Amino acid sequence: MATFLLARLCSSLFLFGSHIHIALDVTSLLSVLLVIWVIRFKLKSSYIKELDTIRLPFVVNN
Numbered sequence: 425m426a427t428f429l430l431a432r433l434c435s436s437l438f439l440f441g442s443h444i445h446i447a448l449d450v451t452s453l454l455s456v457l458l459v460i461w462v463i464r465f466k467l468k469s470s471y472i473k474e475l476d477t478i479r480l481p482f483v484v485n486n
Contacts, residue, residue: 426460429453 433449 426453426456429456 429449429452433446433453436443436446436449
């Protein structure tokens with residue numbers, strides 16, 4: 425998603441000039457990058473294997 429938005433932003437800037445869609449693309453790109461950063465560095469894992477009650481075959485089959 426971030427790669428797509430970056431490519432769209434670059435093509436919009438160099439080929440089509442500036443319009444409102446560039447502002448929307450920049451906002452979308454920044455929000456996607458923020459989510460990626462939070463997931464990558466700030467989000468702590470809350471999974472505890474001993475408390476997991478769903479069996480693996482159930483997850484794989486559905």
